[in-house]
Amino acid sequence: MTRITVLGAGAFGTALAVTLARGGASVTLWARNPGQVAQMQNTGENKARLPGVKLPINVAVTSEISFVPADEPVLLTLPMQTLRGFLSESRAQLDGRKLVACCKGIDLTTLEGPASLIARACPKAVPAILTGPSFAADIARGLPTALTLACADDAAGEELQRRLSTPVLRLYRSTDVTGAELGGALKNVIAIAAGIVTGSGLGDSARAALMTRGYAEMARMVTELGGRPETLAGLSGFGDLVLTCTSTQSRNFRFGMALGRGEEFDPSVTVEGAATARAVAALAGKRGLDMPITAMIAALLDRKLTIAEAVSALLSRPLKQE
Ligand SMILES: NC(=O)C1=CN([C@@H]2O[C@H](COP(=O)(O)OP(=O)(O)OC[C@H]3O[C@@H](n4cnc5c(N)ncnc54)[C@H](OP(=O)(O)O)[C@@H]3O)[C@@H](O)[C@H]2O)C=CC1
Numbered sequence: 001m002t003r004i005t006v007l008g009a010g011a012f013g014t015a016l017a018v019t020l021a022r023g024g025a026s027v028t029l030w031a032r033n034p035g036q037v038a039q040m041q042n043t044g045e046n047k048a049r050l051p052g053v054k055l056p057i058n059v060a061v062t063s064e065i066s067f068v069p070a071d072e073p074v075l076l077t078l079p080m081q082t083l084r085g086f087l088s089e090s091r092a093q094l095d096g097r098k099l100v101a102c103c104k105g106i107d108l109t110t111l112e113g114p115a116s117l118i119a120r121a122c123p124k125a126v127p128a129i130l131t132g133p134s135f136a137a138d139i140a141r142g143l144p145t146a147l148t149l150a151c152a153d154d155a156a157g158e159e160l161q162r163r164l165s166t167p168v169l170r171l172y173r174s175t176d177v178t179g180a181e182l183g184g185a186l187k188n189v190i191a192i193a194a195g196i197v198t199g200s201g202l203g204d205s206a207r208a209a210l211m212t213r214g215y216a217e218m219a220r221m222v223t224e225l226g227g228r229p230e231t232l233a234g235l236s237g238f239g240d241l242v243l244t245c246t247s248t249q250s251r252n253f254r255f256g257m258a259l260g261r262g263e264e265f266d267p268s269v270t271v272e273g274a275a276t277a278r279a280v281a282a283l284a285g286k287r288g289l290d291m292p293i294t295a296m297i298a299a300l301l302d303r304k305l306t307i308a309e310a311v312s313a314l315l316s317r318p319l320k321q322e
Pocket residue numbers: 008009010011012013031032033049077078079080082086102103104105134135136137269270272
């Protein structure tokens with residue numbers, strides 16, 4: 001039987017633990033907070049992050065990372081901006097493992113994605129990325145979901161694909177780690193922008209234009225960093241961009257909608273695209289890449305611009321070929 005360790009009991013980690021356990025794996029789900037662990041053990045449910053979903057009996061919940069099996073997959077399901085610190089604290093337990101990052105974003109300090117952070121902290125580990133269109137709530141309900149599993153070592157990737165696929169969770173394999181992780185990171189920034197367009201009443205046509213031009217700037221960054229444009233055309237890029245820019249289940253989209261309406265947004269909600277917008281704007285600046293939508297979102301979040309000014313700046317750019 002496959003044993004899987006899931007580190008991070010947020011909505012996504014819990015949903016993945018549940019679906020993998022339903023698929024027959026023996027899952028250990030780790031959360032940092034012993035109180036939350038006790039609550040999950042007592043109620044058989046993660047009431048804080050994924051209420052209403054029963055944990056199968058083959059999910060063991062713990063707040064200790066004392067032993068992580070060496071040859072079994074480890075899923076990292078923490079928010080992106082906490083990953084670097086977590087890896088550095090836990091490298092003794094994690095190095096040498098197959099570490100599958102499920103977070104979407106770019107680290108604000110190093111301007112790197114999860115695979116590079118893993119490689120730096122745990123040089124003997126096999127880094128992989130699990131990404132694509134998938135809301136935790138959908139996965140937890142057992143609805144069909146398709147994701148990209150990217151690993152530079154294709155043999156290791158094939159094994160991970162096999163172990164992490166279930167009858168309702170279909171994984172496609174890729175060796176393009178850069179393309180896959182950038183798709184998941186960058187689409188969140190465009191989703192905030194799409195939310196702003198919707199929230200401020202600019203219309204569906206404007207949102208479609210923004211998604212398309214957002215995709216163009218995502219492709220520029222993927223190509224610049226050595227990823228493959230065809231990866232971006234798959235689940236991890238196009239697929240997740242469409243999902244996140246069109247569904248109010250998305251926190252990034254809802255955050256953008258609140259901005260567009262001039263409403264407050266609960267600061268405790270994980271909105272990966274906010275930090276990633278700033279990181280990507282900095283990276284684009286360093287590399288001389290034109291990423292106007294990302295730059296506008298970063299400027300809006302830093303209150304350097306109003307929405308009206310951002311829209312006007314985007315529309316008054318010089319006319320160019322598509
Ligand atoms: N939710 C979804 O539908 C999807 C999420 N993802 C990605 O998964 C990642 C996690 O998101 P999600 O599960 O939704 O997040 P949630 O907001 O649901 O939960 C975040 C979890 O991370 C924990 N956490 C925060 N900081 C640390 C830390 N320093 N050390 C250890 N644990 C920490 C929190 O613990 P505590 O409660 O103690 O603060 C909490 O359990 C994100 O990158 C997201 O983009 C990807 C696809 C779908």
